[in-house]
Amino acid sequence: MFKKIKDKLMTLNFVRNYRNMWPYVKPYWLRGLVSVLITIPIGSMDAVIAWSLKPYMDVVMVEKTTSATNYIPILIIVFSCLQSSLNYAATYLNTWVGRKIANDVKMDLFDKLMLCDAKFFDTTTSGNVMFRYNNDVDAACNGLLSNLKLFTTRVFSSISLICVLFYNSWQLALIAVAVLFGALYPLTTVRRRIKGIMDKTVFSGAAVMSHYNETFSGNRIITSYNLYDYQRKRFRSTLKSVFRLGIKMVQRMGMMSPLMHFIVSLGIAAVIWTGSYLIVHQEITAGNFVSFITALIMLYNPIKSIGNSFHHVQLAFMAMDRVFSLMKSVPAIHNSPNAVELKEVKNKIEYKDVSFSYVKNKPVLKNVNLSIDVGQTIAFVGNSGGGKTTLVNLLPRFYDVKSGSVMIDGVDVRKYDLNSLRDKIAIVFQDNFLFAGTIRENILLGKENVTEEEINNAIKSSCLSEFIASLDKGLDTEIGERGVLLSGGQKQRIAIARAFLKNAPIVILDEATSALDNKSEAVVQQAIDNLMKDRTVFIIAHRLSTVRNADRIVVVNYGEIVETGTHEELLNKEDSVYASLYKSQLK
DSSP: HHHHHHOOOOOOOOHHHHHHHHHHHHHGHHHHHHHHHHHHHHHHHHHHHHHHHHIIIIIIIIIIOOOTTHHHHHHHHHHHHHHHHHHHHHHHHHHHHHHHHHHHHHHHHHHHHOOOOHHHHHSSOOOHHHIIIHHHIIIIIIIIHHHHHHHHHHHHHHHHHHHHHHHHOHHHHHHHHHHHHHHHHHHHHHHHHHHHHHHHHHHHHHHHHHHHHHHHHHHHHHHHHHHHHHHHHHHHHHHHHHHHHHHHHHHTTTHHHHHHHHHHHHHHHHHHHHHHHHHTTOOOOOOHHHHHHHHHHHHHHHHHHHHHHHHHHHHHHHHHHHHHHHHOOOSSSSSOOOOOOOOOOEEEEEEEEEEEEEEETTTEEEEEEEEEETEEEEEEEETSSHHHHHHHTTTTTTTOOEEEEEEETTEEGGOHHHHHHHTTTEEEEESSOOOOOOOOHHHHHTTOOOOOOOOHHHHHHTTOOHHHTSTTTTTGBBOOGGTSSSSSSHHHHHHHHHHHHHSSEEEEEEEETTTSSSHHHHHHHHHHHHHHHHEEOOOEOSSSGGTTSSSEEEEEETEEEEEEHHHHHEEEEEEEEHHHHHHHHHO
């Protein structure tokens, strides 16, 4: 009973996957249909050779004449050439359709990936993203279509060859077909055998990719710390895991082809034994028998290896399951049903009884209350890991509060349209990400309707003019992947120029100068001072000397606001936490 329920669920899953795939197949359905229809004559032509041997054997071997069979070799050549041409056409169309579908699916998954929330990127490795968002799509689309072509060809080949079997001897054909179904029965257990191992293999394959990504991105750390043996051991451990899973896959699937080979051999033996009897009793001719055996071998030979092909088809279906589970996933951070557009920030930003935790029962923020008037500059200082960055990250909804609310002009930020909310906020991080390309492309970041005057103003305000003037290609200078050809200060100023062009009313500076030397910091600080004019500014800083001029300084320790005030107020306050931090830094 449970087996029937399981089989029914698998069938429903198969149908559901194809229904999910249809919107992607629809634009190319005509070419896809042609590629499948072509496989009908490709498979059916296999029967021509087997069928032609009956008249050839009866006329040439028995009657000792060739006049009536001269056409047969020519017929075989013509059909073989036609079959080869159709096979090329089917392969071309299958590849074209498969890659088109894969590209469309990848585009939708890429859109999904960009909308994933910060928690997803915190907990997912780059290898896992590459494997699930790229490799699985290729396996699901290209692999499934190529295997579909193979199976369709073999199905029609089998049908035509079975017709030849019955044409020559219905008695022998019944034996052959019974053995055929016996050989195919093990295929019903394939998915159950490989499901658990395949899930682990995906995880291990993603881990391998993560190692490559880490080695590429962290090459200087590996070199400077001589981490060659450390990285080699980690990579070897992952490869051993992949190896063990591969061996388990062979253990689960390896016996399938030998078992089918053995069953097929039993069928051939039974046919030869029965056929000999029928020939002796003149129920079939020698031509019938030779034609039958040829058709039987052509039918059985693909069956011996069909287990491996069916295994690949099942892998494609599992990849399709994973792809559409991603498609149907909903990011934790998304628009509410009746989201409203944030057109401007007029009055104030409020944190009301805000609590937050990344891990359950480990609070990072505890009942935080804070009110910031528009146009103010607020600086957050305090111990590392105290919640400063988390507090600011709740404003553009990188994360959502667990309780309480963050409000702009009295409206919870969760009720605003995400795009309109984030359009009003510009962020300069400690380590700003730059895309491979030119300085101009990284400053504009997709903005098309920007005048040269606006670009020049952003460059001037971010203190980049002198640097860009020193470059042969100016703004069109390539900066390398992640801006590897630039210094830290140059990267920061490009990020600030980016923020100038965005012209958002709220600016977040997340330790924007903490990684710079004194000379670079002075230049970047001047650019930041320009950016802060006439805006509401949130500053996160460890260097307290950079926040002296803030309208208000908020000291955050262990998830709670312990004191607020101006620089002078906090220095003069008795038992001031800020004063203690400030004096320790001066020392």
